[in-house]
Amino acid sequence: MTLGNVRINVWGTVLLLGIGAGWQALAESYGSPVFPGPIQVAKAIVENRDAIAGSIGITLRRALMAFGAAAVTMVPFGILCGRLRWFGRIVDPFVEFLITVPPPAVIPLVMLFAGVGDEAKIAVIFYACAPLILVNTMEGARNTPPMLEQVARSLRFSRLKAMAQVSLPATMPAIITGIRLAIATSLLVSVTSEMLLATDGIGTFLQRSQESFEFAAGLGAIATISIAGLCINLIIKFAERRILFWYYRDGPT
Amino acid sequence: MTWAYRIFALAIVISIWEMLFWSGRIPPTYLPSAPMVGAALLGLAKSGAALQAEILTLSRALVGFALTLVLGLWLAILGWVYRPVREALGPLVELLRPIPPAALVPITVFALGSNIKLYLFVVVFVAIWPVYLTASSALSGVSPILIQTGRSFGCSRWETLWQVVLPQATPDILVSVRVSAAISFIAVVVAEMLAGRNGIGYLLFQRAFAVQTADVFGLVLLCGVNGMLFNQLVMLGSRFVAGWHLRMAEEVSR
Numbered sequence: 001m002t003l004g005n006v007r008i009n010v011w012g013t014v015l016l017l018g019i020g021a022g023w024q025a026l027a028e029s030y031g032s033p034v035f036p037g038p039i040q041v042a043k044a045i046v047e048n049r050d051a052i053a054g055s056i057g058i059t060l061r062r063a064l065m066a067f068g069a070a071a072v073t074m075v076p077f078g079i080l081c082g083r084l085r086w087f088g089r090i091v092d093p094f095v096e097f098l099i100t101v102p103p104p105a106v107i108p109l110v111m112l113f114a115g116v117g118d119e120a121k122i123a124v125i126f127y128a129c130a131p132l133i134l135v136n137t138m139e140g141a142r143n144t145p146p147m148l149e150q151v152a153r154s155l156r157f158s159r160l161k162a163m164a165q166v167s168l169p170a171t172m173p174a175i176i177t178g179i180r181l182a183i184a185t186s187l188l189v190s191v192t193s194e195m196l197l198a199t200d201g202i203g204t205f206l207q208r209s210q211e212s213f214e215f216a217a218g219l220g221a222i223a224t225i226s227i228a229g230l231c232i233n234l235i236i237k238f239a240e241r242r243i244l245f246w247y248y249r250d251g252p253t
Numbered sequence: 254m255t256w257a258y259r260i261f262a263l264a265i266v267i268s269i270w271e272m273l274f275w276s277g278r279i280p281p282t283y284l285p286s287a288p289m290v291g292a293a294l295l296g297l298a299k300s301g302a303a304l305q306a307e308i309l310t311l312s313r314a315l316v317g318f319a320l321t322l323v324l325g326l327w328l329a330i331l332g333w334v335y336r337p338v339r340e341a342l343g344p345l346v347e348l349l350r351p352i353p354p355a356a357l358v359p360i361t362v363f364a365l366g367s368n369i370k371l372y373l374f375v376v377v378f379v380a381i382w383p384v385y386l387t388a389s390s391a392l393s394g395v396s397p398i399l400i401q402t403g404r405s406f407g408c409s410r411w412e413t414l415w416q417v418v419l420p421q422a423t424p425d426i427l428v429s430v431r432v433s434a435a436i437s438f439i440a441v442v443v444a445e446m447l448a449g450r451n452g453i454g455y456l457l458f459q460r461a462f463a464v465q466t467a468d469v470f471g472l473v474l475l476c477g478v479n480g481m482l483f484n485q486l487v488m489l490g491s492r493f494v495a496g497w498h499l500r501m502a503e504e505v506s507r
Contacts, residue, residue, distance in 0.1 A: 009340055009341075009343060009344060011340040012340055012343050012344040012345070013344070015342070015344075016344055016348075090262060090265075091262075092258065093262040093263070094266070097481075100476075100479075101473060101476055101477040101480060102435070102480065103439070104355075104446065105454075105473050107446075108458055108460070108469050109461070109470070109473055112466060187353075188351070189353075191353045191355060191356055195356070195358075196447070206359070211359075215363075222352060222357075225352060225353070226348050227348075230348060230351060232351075233347070233350075233351065
């Protein structure tokens with residue numbers, strides 16, 4: 001169904017409202033604080049708005065810092081590994097192994113070295129993001145169509161100019177894929193690290209509310225994470241369309 | 254050739270590791286040497302603790318992963334056959350997808366208790382999205398010409414699905430199956446860390462709090478090996494299900 005320029009997903013809205021109503025009805029019939037309905041959860045969010053806003057801010061800041069560090073180091077490193085074949089071959093097995101060690105498993109190890117503070121959490125998030133960006137950038141740099149490079153050469157581009165105007169744009173779709181995955185991962189791992197190394201942030205808020213049997217506040221924290229993740233995904237989608245408009249316009253080559 | 258590079262990489266890591274250890278800058282409580290970690294792993298294996306944890310964690314992850322696959326594919330197929338189902342699930346999926354497994358654990362422990370149900374719920378909740386999303390876009394991406402060809406051979410809608418659409422979508426779906434397998438294992442380890450009384454995740458935290466560094470290193474390595482094992486398992490399964498496609502891709506690349 002369309003209203004003016006806006007497309008409305010009727011079935012999706014119906015399902016969401018239906019689930020909400022069913023949940024509320026079920027909660028009402030139980031009538032216990034252990035089983036809050038969506039209205040109680042919304043109330044809990046409003047009551048704890050300062051704590052929740054502060055916590056999610058801390059969580060997002062850490063996620064962003066670690067992601068930024070990973071992007072700044074791994075994009076150039078990935079291009080290097082992709083362009084220098086022999087170097088890439090040496091790096092490959094390291095990445096292969098690192099990718100199989102799940103980030104949460106590293107948390108106890110990091111805890112021994114860096115304690116439970118900011119540095120420890122940022123290190124874990126960095127560890128989770130870095131391979132995603134690295135692998136995708138490497139693949140992209142390796143698979144640059146040789147035709148493009150030959151065109152640059154026959155136009156007598158200098159090496160630097162060819163890198164900036166041909167190689168980088170050609171690798172861009174792959175880099176963006178890695179970045180998209182890494183941003184989503186950074187939020188997930190940020191929350192996880194806060195729950196395991198509880199000091200502050202939305203993960204800790206969530207755990208504290210559960211421990212003190214404030215289930216509505218706990219669910220409120222989960223809802224906040226979900227909405228924050230949704231917003232981030234939408235922003236990335238929008239930015240991707242903006243940056244890679246030529247890629248989507250011409251279709252993948 | 255790849256193996257030569259792998260062994261070379263391993264040799265580099267171990268020699269840097271040993272150099273760090275023997276330089277004496279980092280106390281062995283924090284950084285045990287490679288043989289110490291090996292000995293710790295052997296000790297864990299002998300005491301039976303690691304083996305028991307390994308079996309528990311792997312079985313939880315495998316059962317959860319199987320359930321995830323069945324549910325995810327079934328949902329995607331349902332969405333292909335009845336378009337409104339796919340439309341309706343869209344916004345819900347976008348809302349549920351960003352929730353990390355760890356966030357679900359405390360409330361699930363309260364609702365379901367700390368048993369196999371907890372692990373299955375958490376695994377399915379977080380690992381189903383890659384399978385569902387990829388499968389449903391792969392199914393709807395199958396060329397209409399193929400579907401019409403199936404139709405003109407007199408296939409019903411379900412027959413078209415089984416004989417034409419699913420085989421065509423299988424290679425894409427298999428990629429997401431690998432992602433889901435990895436997520437299943439991670440989710441189980443996280444749930445064990447937060448709520449478990451056994452399993453690799455629990456053992457990891459217990460040893461870390463006891464500052465048994467060599468054990469912790471050994472268990473992290475074990476997690477890596479498990480990840481590879483899971484990956485190989487899925488690859489084997491893919492060869493079984495879609496060997497024809499992989500062989501074709503190899504022919505083309507040659």
